[in-house]
Amino acid sequence: MNKIDKPQPVTIAFERETRNIPTADITPLRLVTDAMMKSQKYEQIRASVLVGGLVELPVVAQDRSEHGKYLLLDGHLRLAALHEMGATEVECLIATDDEAYTYNKRINRLAIIQEHQMILNAVERGVPEEVIAKVLNVNVANIRMKRRLLTGICSEAVELLKDKHVPMNAFTELRKMKPLRQIEAAQLMVAMNKYSIAYAKSLVGATPPSQLVEGAGPKNVRGLTDEQIALMEQESEKLDREFRLLEETYGDDHLELVIATGYVKRLIENARVVRHMAQHYPELLMEFQKITEPNSVSG
Known part of the structure; x- marks a missing residue:
């Protein structure tokens, strides 16, 4: 009979109680630039704090090199908004580990489908559209458009x-295509990392009439002849075949990319290194962060 290993205790990632901490005692590990302060995300966070306070508490860890001080692991834009409002302290979650990227390396700007689901959940809970619009710092019409975002979009494309x-x-533009073509278009968007309206329009333009929903055709793309549209359709089919080939080698290519960026990633996962670079080499730290997490901003 095999010996059963004794279960190992699970380490708690956060202290059980939150704590009010003076903002002056918190050291950010990311630079909040002027561009970030002017971004829509910052305005949304600021409006949310004004209307309902902090929904998601900042995460800090004790600074082991200085008693009574804390490192900010997650919540840089929230802390910046509180500073702007004149707050002198903030309620925080206390992490038991000071590895900065353990918590925020996967945090990113909210994708529109995720925002759509968040709005639906809020409406289902009885939150008026006007309140949601105020919190997100947009008009009510924008909220209603986002509620209808996925109407006519197949679940696989979503x-x-x-x-x-x-x-x-x-x-x-995706709604103009039939479900199977929507999936192909979504796959091409992901493969090319292109999600612009212009690219979506080009995919519609390269779609055969038989794959468009009733009423979406005949196609009439301004500035293109029938021959050019036919060529676009051929190029789209060729790109789709190339996409299938890329899928087969994606795993190996991704592994090589991970190895290539691994050293820099491990370097800036060390909170002490990040703190030192933030104090002495902030520009270099920002470049390192761009290499490993080009789109990530800790809200």
């Missing part, structure tokens, strides 16, 4: 694009 930053009007 799954492919659920964490991608796709413009709302790109979904208008």
Whole structure:
């Protein structure tokens, strides 16, 4: 009979109680630039704090090199908004580990499909559209458009694009295609890492009439002749074949990319290194962060 290993205790990632900490005692591990302070995400966070306070608490860890000080692991834009409002302390979650990227390396700007689901959940809980619009710092019409975002979009295409930053009007173009073609278009968007409205329009233009929904054709792409549209269709089919080939080698290519960036990633996962670079080499730290997480901003 095999010996059963004794279960190992599970380490708690956070202290059980939150703590109010003076903002002056918190050291950010990311630089919040002027461009970030002017971004829509920052305005949304600021409006949310003004209306309902902090929904998601910042995460900090004790600074082992200085008693009574803390390292900010997650919540840089929230802390910046509180500073702007004149707050002198903030309620925080206390992490038991000071590895900065353990918590925020996967945090990213909210994708539009995720925002769509968040709005639906809020409406189902009885939150008025006007309140949601105020919190997100947009008009009510924008909220209503986002509620209808996925009408006419097949579930497989939604799954492919659920964490991608796709413009709302790109979904208008996807609706012109039948479900199978929507899936192909979504796969091409992901493969090319292109989600713009112009690219979505080009995919519609390269779609045979038989794969468009009733009423979406005949196609009339301004500035293109029938011969050019036919050529686009051929190029689209060729690109689709190339995409299938790329799928076969994606695993190996991705592994090589991970290895190539591994050293820099491990370097800036060390909170002490990040703190030192933030104090003495902030520009170099920002470049390192761009290499490993080009789209990530800790809200």
